[in-house]
Amino acid sequence: MMQLSTQSSAARSQHFGAPIPPLASPPDRPHDAMHALDEFGSVISVRKNAEIWAQGDSVQYSYRIVSGCIRLVKLMEDGRRQISEFLVAGDWLGFDGATIQDVAAEAVADSVLKRYPRRAVDALASRDISVAQWRFELMSQKLYLAQEHMLTLGRRTAEERIAAFLLDMAARTPRDRSGMSPLPMNRTDIADYLGLRLETICRVLSRLKRAGAIRVAPSGFSIRDRDALEVCASDTLH
Amino acid sequence: MMQLSTQSSAARSQHFGAPIPPLASPPDRPHDAMHALDEFGSVISVRKNAEIWAQGDSVQYSYRIVSGCIRLVKLMEDGRRQISEFLVAGDWLGFDGATIQDVAAEAVADSVLKRYPRRAVDALASRDISVAQWRFELMSQKLYLAQEHMLTLGRRTAEERIAAFLLDMAARTPRDRSGMSPLPMNRTDIADYLGLRLETICRVLSRLKRAGAIRVAPSGFSIRDRDALEVCASDTLH
DNA sequence: CGAAGTGTTGAGGCGTCTCAATTGATGTGG
DNA sequence: CCACATCAATTGAGACGCCTCAACACTTCG
Numbered sequence: 177m178m179q180l181s182t183q184s185s186a187a188r189s190q191h192f193g194a195p196i197p198p199l200a201s202p203p204d205r206p207h208d209a210m211h212a213l214d215e216f217g218s219v220i221s222v223r224k225n226a227e228i229w230a231q232g233d234s235v236q237y238s239y240r241i242v243s244g245c246i247r248l249v250k251l252m253e254d255g256r257r258q259i260s261e262f263l264v265a266g267d268w269l270g271f272d273g274a275t276i277q278d279v280a281a282e283a284v285a286d287s288v289l290k291r292y293p294r295r296a297v298d299a300l301a302s303r304d305i306s307v308a309q310w311r312f313e314l315m316s317q318k319l320y321l322a323q324e325h326m327l328t329l330g331r332r333t334a335e336e337r338i339a340a341f342l343l344d345m346a347a348r349t350p351r352d353r354s355g356m357s358p359l360p361m362n363r364t365d366i367a368d369y370l371g372l373r374l375e376t377i378c379r380v381l382s383r384l385k386r387a388g389a390i391r392v393a394p395s396g397f398s399i400r401d402r403d404a405l406e407v408c409a410s411d412t413l414h
Numbered sequence: 415m416m417q418l419s420t421q422s423s424a425a426r427s428q429h430f431g432a433p434i435p436p437l438a439s440p441p442d443r444p445h446d447a448m449h450a451l452d453e454f455g456s457v458i459s460v461r462k463n464a465e466i467w468a469q470g471d472s473v474q475y476s477y478r479i480v481s482g483c484i485r486l487v488k489l490m491e492d493g494r495r496q497i498s499e500f501l502v503a504g505d506w507l508g509f510d511g512a513t514i515q516d517v518a519a520e521a522v523a524d525s526v527l528k529r530y531p532r533r534a535v536d537a538l539a540s541r542d543i544s545v546a547q548w549r550f551e552l553m554s555q556k557l558y559l560a561q562e563h564m565l566t567l568g569r570r571t572a573e574e575r576i577a578a579f580l581l582d583m584a585a586r587t588p589r590d591r592s593g594m595s596p597l598p599m600n601r602t603d604i605a606d607y608l609g610l611r612l613e614t615i616c617r618v619l620s621r622l623k624r625a626g627a628i629r630v631a632p633s634g635f636s637i638r639d640r641d642a643l644e645v646c647a648s649d650t651l652h
Numbered sequence: 653c654g655a656a657g658t659g660t661t662g663a664g665g666c667g668t669c670t671c672a673a674t675t676g677a678t679g680t681g682g
Numbered sequence: 683c684c685a686c687a688t689c690a691a692t693t694g695a696g697a698c699g700c701c702t703c704a705a706c707a708c709t710t711c712g
Contacts, residue, residue, distance in 0.1 A: 250565045258565040273554035279561055308546040315553040316511035322560035323517055327488045327496040329567035330609030371568030378660055611669055616692050
């Protein structure tokens with residue numbers, strides 16, 4: 177680091193997007209200090225496609241997902257849509273420091289959330305330094321994921337995006353008894369997350385199915401040939 | 415907010431990507447508490463294309479840009495490159511909570527930075543709650559920008575990306591006496607930021623120039639017809 | 653069983669990419 | 683200060699990946 181007059185071509189050939197552990201202490205695992213938050217929490221249920229908050233709402237609550245799946249959605253006037261993140265059981269949302277929501281949150285499927293008044297979270301964070309630290313690391317983690325996703329949206333092919341997406345979803349959610357990972361979102365959602373069209377999602381899924389890499393059922397999938405899928409998702413393509 | 419059983423089609427037509435003020439107190443304006451950091455800072459200079467840190471480095475310092483321009487770069491094994499952010503004078507970098515850098519930082523042009531040991535920043539943040547708060551809002555701001563950029567990479571056309579990029583750069587940097595905004599990065603960098611190829615950047619710039627929307631000179635540009643450029647950049651296209 | 657939503661597949665079009673040639677800018681040494 | 687080398691920017695022609703539009707199959711639920 178800190179070399180003067182390095183050539184850009186040299187800089188290009190140093191380190192790659194290798195699996196770097198994002199954080200020393202992943203904020204997915206709730207910090208002990210967050211237990212203090214529990215006393216302010218209330219459980220709410222949202223139905224499929226319900227809006228938890230809209231773009232432009234003032235920020236009132238932070239949430240933790242107990243079960244289900246949530247999408248964060250940015251919308252353009254002409255209907256173009258970008259999903260910046262899918263959130264599943266155990267994930268936190270609405271913890272950023274803005275006073276106005278700049279991305280809507282909607283339920284992909286019927287979901288149960290734990291809801292914490294924002295005031296209480298803020299008060300706790302300004303009283304307890306470890307809560308502030310935890311919240312900060314949570315944001316860092318989100319930023320890391322966002323940077324990774326920018327690479328996906330800017331530079332990966334449709335096949336790479338979808339293969340990586342399936343591997344990611346399989347890793348984040350538990351399989352049922354028959355080895356199936358849930359896939360609660362529909363093709364349009366996947367398309368709006370990966371910057372593609374739903375027909376492209378279909379076509380690539382069919383191709384992966386035909387190649388024997390995956391098995392697809394309504395609202396679920398399983399990985400039959402992980403190596404093949406990882407080759408598709410890999411940086412090393414072409 | 416918090417409506418049960420909203421239809422997804424209904425959710426689609428509520429609020430748009432209107433210019434929402436990202437944060438109540440923008441962290442670009444250094445918080446008073448950050449003055450406490452100054453005593454730990456040292457000034458360093460980096461040459462064009464020098465690496466400030468590499469992907470995979472352990473995190474040692476945080477920085478503030480005094481002058482120049484920095485790019486944050488994610489690299490794939492086969493050379494594909496995504497620039498997640500350009501940083502200019504006044505911007506902060508390296509404040510996230512990771513212990514390992516997952517995005518490299520390189521100088522786009524000769525630059526001067528103020529450098530703060532990470533230990534000192536962390537110590538200050540755990541001692542002074544307002545520093546922790548400031549650092550948290552800085553991360554929130556970055557996440558907001560990342561979400562905006564994901565929409566750009568996933569859903570906007572080449573012309574929209576480039577028009578919006580020019581408007582953004584013009585807003586973030588001061589014009590010289592002849593009304594020119596600097597454009598320190600080359601076409602490849604712009605392409606890797608916008609998820610396009612350098613030839614596409616050239617073609618669209620030429621088209622905007624021919625349409626009388628902009629003027630382009632080596633290492634600078636000026637906006638001749640802001641309205642036309644905003645129409646190109648707008649959500650309202652098509 | 654029918655209706656409405658969701659997923660799949662095909663044919664053709666378009667926007668961006670690829671490859672290649674040329675022009676223009678920058679820097680160096682004679 | 684000019685000739686040359688090097689690198690960045692521009693422009694063109696053709697290819698390709700993903701999109702668009704459209705038809706049809708499947709799933710879910712009244």
